[in-house]
Amino acid sequence: MKIGITGASGKLGQLVVSKLKEHISAEDIIALVRTPEKVESLGINARTFDYNQPNKLAAALKGIDKLLLISGNEIGKRFLQHSAVINAAKEVGIKHFVYTSLLKADSSTLVLAPEHLNTEKAIKASGLDFTILRNGWYNENYTERVKDTVAHGKLYGSSSDAKISSASREDFAEAAVVVLCEDKHRNKTYELSGDLAFTMEDYASEISKLTGKKIPYVNLPEKEFASVLEQAGLPEPVAAFFAGTHTATLHGDLYDDGNQLNQLIGRPTTTISKSISKAL
Numbered sequence: 001m002k003i004g005i006t007g008a009s010g011k012l013g014q015l016v017v018s019k020l021k022e023h024i025s026a027e028d029i030i031a032l033v034r035t036p037e038k039v040e041s042l043g044i045n046a047r048t049f050d051y052n053q054p055n056k057l058a059a060a061l062k063g064i065d066k067l068l069l070i071s072g073n074e075i076g077k078r079f080l081q082h083s084a085v086i087n088a089a090k091e092v093g094i095k096h097f098v099y100t101s102l103l104k105a106d107s108s109t110l111v112l113a114p115e116h117l118n119t120e121k122a123i124k125a126s127g128l129d130f131t132i133l134r135n136g137w138y139n140e141n142y143t144e145r146v147k148d149t150v151a152h153g154k155l156y157g158s159s160s161d162a163k164i165s166s167a168s169r170e171d172f173a174e175a176a177v178v179v180l181c182e183d184k185h186r187n188k189t190y191e192l193s194g195d196l197a198f199t200m201e202d203y204a205s206e207i208s209k210l211t212g213k214k215i216p217y218v219n220l221p222e223k224e225f226a227s228v229l230e231q232a233g234l235p236e237p238v239a240a241f242f243a244g245t246h247t248a249t250l251h252g253d254l255y256d257d258g259n260q261l262n263q264l265i266g267r268p269t270t271t272i273s274k275s276i277s278k279a280l
């Protein structure tokens, strides 16, 4: 049984590969990546696979039984890119197609949602056996900037007291591995989120507790928050996008209490506190 992993050069993909190697032989895992040299250290076979070259995808999938399509990162281009992968998977008869979607893709107000939902629809229309992993936010979306927050002495945001149930990238990687290794997840859609929800105020308190430095949370209107991010060096579109994700939090888009991630991986999800400690 050969398993192909797209995005294996990315942060989530590398974690998936290293965890998958604990379950199946490295020879049975194939990295499907734009630049095979980038994944040499993973110790698995790699094939060139660029979502933007639809005519070359089916040949690269030959002999692969199960495929994990890790969603691409070029926002706006992804539906076409993902459709090309789905068509190629259908052409070669992939037996199980697994896709990393977005939490509540069918109701989320995040600008990211339509591409994910349309991809989900295309997967279902293809007739392939599938599993949709609707991944919630990564803890690391917050904690990768925690050192800057501590240095600055304040945490800015615009999500008021809305709840966020994120989990670590590692948790989501583990869920993907479980689904790839067990047959009982076919034709299911999972809403994956962390067990313990937190607000930005809670997040600031955790940082304060772990560093011994009082970090207050300052809630701002979305536009003001975006300009604070720009002043901190983020390019304008990135700042606007990130501030928009905070507003989406107000609609409950980053919150879910179904505990499906915990159930899939068979353990509690990684708390934001643990991820802060790791990042510090």
Ligand SMILES: NC(=O)c1ccc[n+]([C@@H]2O[C@H](COP(=O)([O-])OP(=O)(O)OC[C@H]3O[C@@H](n4cnc5c(N)ncnc54)[C@H](OP(=O)(O)O)[C@@H]3O)[C@@H](O)[C@H]2O)c1
Pocket (backbone or CB within 6 Å): 006, 007, 008, 009, 010, 011, 012, 013, 033, 034, 035, 038, 049, 050, 051, 052, 070, 071, 072, 073, 074, 081, 100, 135, 136, 137, 138, 141
């Ligand atoms: N849940 C969340 O909080 C969250 C946050 C950020 C992103 N995401 C989504 O989850 C995905 C995985 O997250 P991540 O942290 O691993 O992101 P990442 O590190 O940016 O990885 C993205 C991967 O997609 C690959 N890719 C991009 N365009 C491609 C193309 N045209 N053809 C083939 N491969 C292509 C990249 O390959 P290269 O190495 O060649 O660039 C990389 O391996 C992201 O791509 C995004 O869709 C989710």
